Amino acid sequence: MQDQHTLDRQANLVGSLWMIAAMACFAIEDVFVKAAAVTLPIGQLLILFGTGGAIVFAAAAFLTKTPLLSADVVSRPMRIRVLFEVMGRLFYALAIALTPLSSATVILQATPIVVVASAALIFGEKVGPRRWIAIVVGLIGVLIIIQPGSDSFSTLSILAVLGMLGFAGRDLASRAAPKTLGTAALGFFGFLAVVAAGLIYSVYEGVSFATITLPTALHLCGASLVGAAAYAGLMKAMRTGEVSAVTPFRYSRLLFGGACGVFIFKESVSTNMLFGSALIVASGLIIMWRSKPR
Secondary structure, eight states, X not given: OOOHHHHHHHHHHHHHHHHHHHHHHHHHHHHHHHHHTTTSXXXXXXXXXXXXXXXXXXXXXXXXXXXXXXXXXXXXXHHHHHHHHHHHHXXXXXXXXXSOHHHHHHHHTTHHHHHHXXXXXXXXXXXXXXXXXXXXXXXXXXXXXXXXXXXXXXXXXHHHHHHHHHHHHHHXXXXXXXXXXXXXHHHHHHHHHHHHHHHHHHHHXXXXXXXXXXXXXXXXXXXXXXXXXXXXXXXXXXXXXOHHHHGGGGGHHHHXXXXXXXXXXXXXXXXXXXXXXXXXXXXXXXXXXXXXXX
């Protein structure tokens, strides 16, 4: 009979594999979204992408006989979560469409750092001086990538930062979300928030919807299916192994996203981006290592 230590190691291995698979799927989702954004207005893209993802999770809930509607859906943490989901999805979609995919992916990796800092400030979680130093180093990495005040600075880089802050707020709200809501419900309402983001931006943008071509339709279907798979894989990873063992594999998205940007969209990777990425990853790993139970 296997001891508990062996079972924990196996669970961590399985959880890590789920996390890597989820990050690969998220990178592929970004590729589909960026490709669809070539022919579609951002608002229309988000509406169609969100509708597709919501349908996937609604079908999953139907097949598993999981209820989607309950009193917990309109709880205060869920309302806050939806607002941050709208912010994160909207600005990150704009970042993907208007800036290099590789740089947007890198900036997004600062999300766990912001989550830890915000948890200390909002929820009163204990964060020691070494972890605060790591947080500052990670944020310096973001500044190195976007280079504010330099000739190469683009205000469009702020889009990825705003998207990252939105996702960080969503993750914080998820910590307080009712435990009765499963993956199907969170995914369903998460993608409905994408639809809401699209509707809001469509009104602001004031651009007529475009005709959907077959390649664009395939890109949208691919984004919805792969995005739903990525979301489900992420939930599976976080519920399989220890958080401290599984979470570091989030950074595999850097490799997948960077590779997609370089080989599919022919983007170049600057020295500043590599150095900033190293600081973000290092600070994130230090934060997780310092928070691991002794």
